[in-house]
Amino acid sequence: MNSTLRSFVGHRISVHSHYLTSKKQQQLALVSALQSPSWTWTWTSSNFSAARSFSAASTGQAPDIRLYQYHICPFCNITKSVLSYAKIDYEKVEVNPLTKQELKPWSGDYKKVPIAVIDEEQVNGSEQIIDALLNTPNVQQYLQSRWNDESSEKDAIMTMQQFQNSENSQKWMRYAVDDLAALLYPNICGTLGDSYDAFSYVKNVDSFTAGQKLSTQMLGSLAMYFAASRVKSKRNITDEKKALEEALDKFEDEGLDSGKLSFCSGTSTPDLGDLAVFGVLYSVNGLQAHTDSIQLRGGPVKEWYD
Secondary structure, eight states, X not given: OOSOHHHHOOOOOOOOOOOOOOHXXXXXXXXXXXXXXXXXXXXXXXXXXXXXXXXXXGGTSOOOEEEEEOTTOHHHXXXXXXXXXXXXXXXXXXXXXXXXXXXXXXXXXOOOSOEEEETTEEEESHHHHHHHHXXXXXXXXXXXHHHHHHOOTTSOOOOHHHHHHSHHHHHHHHIIIIIIHHHHHHHXXXXXXXXXXXXXXXXXXXXXXXXXXXXXXXXXXXXXXXXXXXXXXXXXXXXHHHHHHHHHHHIIIIISGGGTOSSTTXXXXXXXXXXXXXXXXXXTTTSHHHIIIIITTOHHHHHHHO
């Protein structure tokens, strides 16, 4: 394979965030997290209409974007993979998973991530954010120009319809969202030790104080451990590593045709399905689950990813 997905998608790693919390708030948040399913990341819809035009985007200018996220949220990383693929600059705001102070009071009743503020318009949920971005003239023009440049003689030029809405693109988007993302919980938080490691990203959030980093890692890892246990029970998973391996087997066999295809789009250019699967896997970059599912696995999936 001449081109791998990583060569198509670049990830910005700077984090812009701010926190205001207290020990009492953290304790209350932990109790709430353990009792409420809202702790889990959600691929969600909102009342936002993708046809809405943003002030800058409607004039062909690049939209101004702030993305509120959790670093290891698979749906946030799906969104970021599209942003990066489309070469859209954006500001990341790391949200405290315990207090969600960054979302108060402006986000209303919606307290999940990702949330994007695009030209001062709030857009809730990965699917809605991606729809909004792909419906802006600036992004459409850039992508069409990119696809024209990247097209090969044997492939037809990628179109926005094929990229976003083809049967194949939607199939692997749903696979990433409904199957692959859900399997990350048990694989990164199956033990308290693994869960603690998964929250080590907070050490790199510059705006966190030492105390906030420690408390978020400790309380967050405990809550996520219980969340992972609920996912295993709901999905009847007895061996989380085997379940993840089988899910990747499906992607390798059906999506990549056992290595015969460069991308699950079936062309020399990735589509939204490719970016979604990549985003989910990238969300655990640096953790053992990433090593197991990509590096140690090898073969077509690793070639596609690297």
